[in-house]
Structure formats: C-alpha cells, structure tokens
Amino acid sequence: MSERIVVVGAVLLDDGRLLAARRSAPVELAGRWELPGGKVEPGETADAALVRELREELGVDAEAGGRVPGEWPLKPPYVLQVWTARLRPGSAAPEPLEDHDELRWLGPGEIWDVDWLAQDVPAVRETLAHLGHPAARGGEASGA
Numbered sequence: 001m002s003e004r005i006v007v008v009g010a011v012l013l014d015d016g017r018l019l020a021a022r023r024s025a026p027v028e029l030a031g032r033w034e035l036p037g038g039k040v041e042p043g044e045t046a047d048a049a050l051v052r053e054l055r056e057e058l059g060v061d062a063e064a065g066g067r068v069p070g071e072w073p074l075k076p077p078y079v080l081q082v083w084t085a086r087l088r089p090g091s092a093a094p095e096p097l098e099d100h101d102e103l104r105w106l107g108p109g110e111i112w113d114v115d116w117l118a119q120d121v122p123a124v125r126e127t128l129a130h131l132g133h134p135a136a137r138g139g140e141a142s143g144a
C-alpha cells in the first residue's frame with residue numbers, strides 16, 4: 001500500500017479572473033504555472049493547509065470555500081485536490097513571496113495563455129466547468 005499525499009490547489013477568483021502562479025523551483029517545474037497551494041501536512045485538514053499555504057506563499061488572509069469534486073494524479077504519491085478560496089476583507093493583495101516568481105490574474109480569455117503544469121490543465125478545465133466559468137471550454141487543443 002503506498003501512501004497518498006494530498007496537494008491542495010486554490011481557485012481564487014476575482015471578478016471572473018483566476019489567480020495563477022509561476023513556479024520558481026524546483027528546476028524541472030520552474031517557469032510552469034499552477035494553482036497556488038501545497039502539500040497537506042500530517043494531521044492537518046485540507047482546508048487548513050490551503051489557508052496556510054496561501055498565507056506563506058502569497059501573504060494573503062484567505063478562507064477556503066468548498067472542495068471541487070475530483071482528484072488529479074501527480075507524480076506518486078501526490079494527488080491534486082482543488083478548493084475554491086477567497087480573500088478575507090482587509091487581506092493584502094497576493095504577492096509571489098515563496099515558490100513563485102510571478103502571479104497573474106487571468107481573465108476568461110486568458111486562462112489558456114500560460115504554460116500550466118501538465119496535471120493542472122485537466123484540473124483547471126474541470127474546475128472551471130464545475131463552477132460554470134466561461135473559460136471552461138479549452139485547454140485541450142490550446143494555443144487557440
């Protein structure tokens with residue numbers, strides 16, 4: 001039996017724009033875009049991990065919304081789960097403090113403009129479809 005480690009990714013939406021973060025490390029992932037988040041630690045709940053990671057990585061005061069149904073396999077033993085999140089009133093604006101070197105709020109027509117990590121393409125597409133977001137269609141053929 002192999003252990004599973006959950007990575008939580010946050011869907012932070014602001015007026016229809018999705019926050020994407022460009023990884024700065026490790027070298028094999030640097031330059032690729034992801035949902036901000038990280039690994040759930042032993043004994044930690046997924047929503048608490050999400051809030052902690054967003055504070056550490058982006059310097060924001062966020063709260064978890066709900067988990068998006070589904071799970072996307074990453075390199076074993078990791079699996080990606082996605083949660084909606086929102087900034088609490090008075091939160092600082094997100095900044096790339098740790099693990100990232102750039103952030104972008106992607107409008108509906110821009111979601112597929114960035115080079116997402118491979119597993120994030122289905123995760124983002126299915127998440128946006130679940131949320132009824134206008135950019136849900138796309139991500140397969142890309143480039144268009």
Ligand SMILES: Nc1nc2c([nH]c(=O)n2[C@H]2C[C@H](O)[C@@H](COP(=O)(O)OP(=O)(O)OP(=O)(O)O)O2)c(=O)[nH]1
Binds near residue numbers: 036038
């Ligand atoms: N955070 C995040 N990680 C992702 C996504 N997609 C994806 O393949 N990954 C991978 C990248 C990493 O190998 C792993 C998560 O590691 P991490 O470095 O973000 O987690 P962490 O902050 O807890 O890391 P650590 O330095 O404390 O070990 O999952 C995604 O959308 N968000």
